[in-house]
Amino acid sequence: xxxxxxxxxxxxxxxxxxxxxxxxxxxxGAPVLFLHFSGANLRMWDRIIPQMKSAHRCxxxxxxxxxxxxxxxxxxxxxxxxxxxxxxxxxxxxxxxHLVGSSLGAEVGLRLAAAHPERVLSLTADGALxxxxxxxxxxxxxxxxxxxxxxxxxxxMTEREEKTYVSADALVKAxxxxxxxxxxxxxxxxxxxxxxxxQREDGAFVNAxxxxxxxxxxxxxxxxxxxxxxxxxxxxxxxxxxxxxxxxTTAFDIVKRLSALPQGPCEILVVPGSDHPFSWMRIPEAxxxxxxxxxxxxxxxxxx
Numbered sequence: 001x002x003x004x005x006x007x008x009x010x011x012x013x014x015x016x017x018x019x020x021x022x023x024x025x026x027x028x029g030a031p032v033l034f035l036h037f038s039g040a041n042l043r044m045w046d047r048i049i050p051q052m053k054s055a056h057r058c059x060x061x062x063x064x065x066x067x068x069x070x071x072x073x074x075x076x077x078x079x080x081x082x083x084x085x086x087x088x089x090x091x092x093x094x095x096x097x098h099l100v101g102s103s104l105g106a107e108v109g110l111r112l113a114a115a116h117p118e119r120v121l122s123l124t125a126d127g128a129l130x131x132x133x134x135x136x137x138x139x140x141x142x143x144x145x146x147x148x149x150x151x152x153x154x155x156x157m158t159e160r161e162e163k164t165y166v167s168a169d170a171l172v173k174a175x176x177x178x179x180x181x182x183x184x185x186x187x188x189x190x191x192x193x194x195x196x197x198x199q200r201e202d203g204a205f206v207n208a209x210x211x212x213x214x215x216x217x218x219x220x221x222x223x224x225x226x227x228x229x230x231x232x233x234x235x236x237x238x239x240x241x242x243x244x245x246x247x248x249t250t251a252f253d254i255v256k257r258l259s260a261l262p263q264g265p266c267e268i269l270v271v272p273g274s275d276h277p278f279s280w281m282r283i284p285e286a287x288x289x290x291x292x293x294x295x296x297x298x299x300x301x302x303x304x
Contacts, residue, residue: 012068015087018075020061021068022088025049027057030121030299032098033085034060035105037127037277038217039209041067043195044102047188047284052292056098061088063108065213067196076213077220078229082111089119096121098295103127103277104217107224114232122298123233124291126240126276128226130254136227138251144222154218162211164204168197171205188281230261236301237266238294240287242274267294 008026012019023042032052034045042060049058062069064084065076085108089097098121101109106127113120131137133144141147165171175193179185198208239259245251259266271290273283280287 013088013091015084015091018064018070018072018084020064020070020084020088022062023060024092025053025058025060027053027055029056029295030096030098031057031059031092031094032100032295033088033109034058035063035085035099035101035108036061036066037103037105038214039066039196039207040102040192040277041196041208043067043192044188044281046191048280048288048291051284051288055292056295059088059092059097061085063104066209068208071198071208071210071213073212074216076217078107078111078224079115081108082115085109085112086116086119095119098122098124098298100124100291101127102280107221107226110226110229110233113235114229117232117234120235122236122238122295124238124240124294126242126274126279128229129239129241129245129258130251131225131227132222134225134227136225136254136258138254150222154222157218158215160211162206164200164206166205168194168199168205171197171207184278184282186281189278192281227258227261230258231263233262234264235262236264236294236298237262238290239266239268240274240279240290241268241270242276242279243270243272244275246270269294 009024012021036042036044042062045060049060052058063081065071096119099109106125109123110125110128113123132139133141139147144150165174172193176185196208197205199205239255241255245255255268259268269290271279271286273286275282
């Protein structure tokens, strides 16, 4: 246990106007940064990192507004998140790193790889595999402005009150009830939920991923055109669409067309049993095997 504690460093890194919480696990190989999905936090990687730290230094990050990181009043778009991650790399004196991202984390990793290709060794993306609108979009409208149904849904989301709870335990229990009847609630998701509890100044307990932060992020998300970033990526890429996407001809065609845009090699892999964005918690062995296999290939090519 003492050796385990010695190999793990928990700290906050000041970058710009935010403090970013990280967990830094010692390992022999090139560093890997793990970037979680929207509403999650660094706890979602607890079943993955033990399988990967024998080969790599593993750094799990709470993105701004999540977990124990700062929650500024604004700045919840892909560029802001990516700037924070770049600040983490700078503070840790890491020149280049592998990025593993899920959903929001994949969008952040993609933006960082596109904007700062000299800092990214590879990108493993469980997400950012379609846009909402445009030639790589899944919705049947040219843009958000012409999608009245989605505009109404986003407006209704903005007008809802933030959910509050009398205790951290009440929040966890309410979240568990929300997942009743689904296969997703387990010890891993419970740990993510408990870690992501915050307390407001009035004493009420809330999700650390605050409603107003999510509202800003969602308004930006529906205007993203991921193809613009994918076309600027130079590093090797592993795209991880889940089984549902593979079974959707339209969605999988978008993934295949996006995979032709990066300037470096890009592989598509569907892990059996994958279910976005919960795969890293539900089938950690298979997901870790996929990531490690890809990283081994990248590292061997870098050495040669």
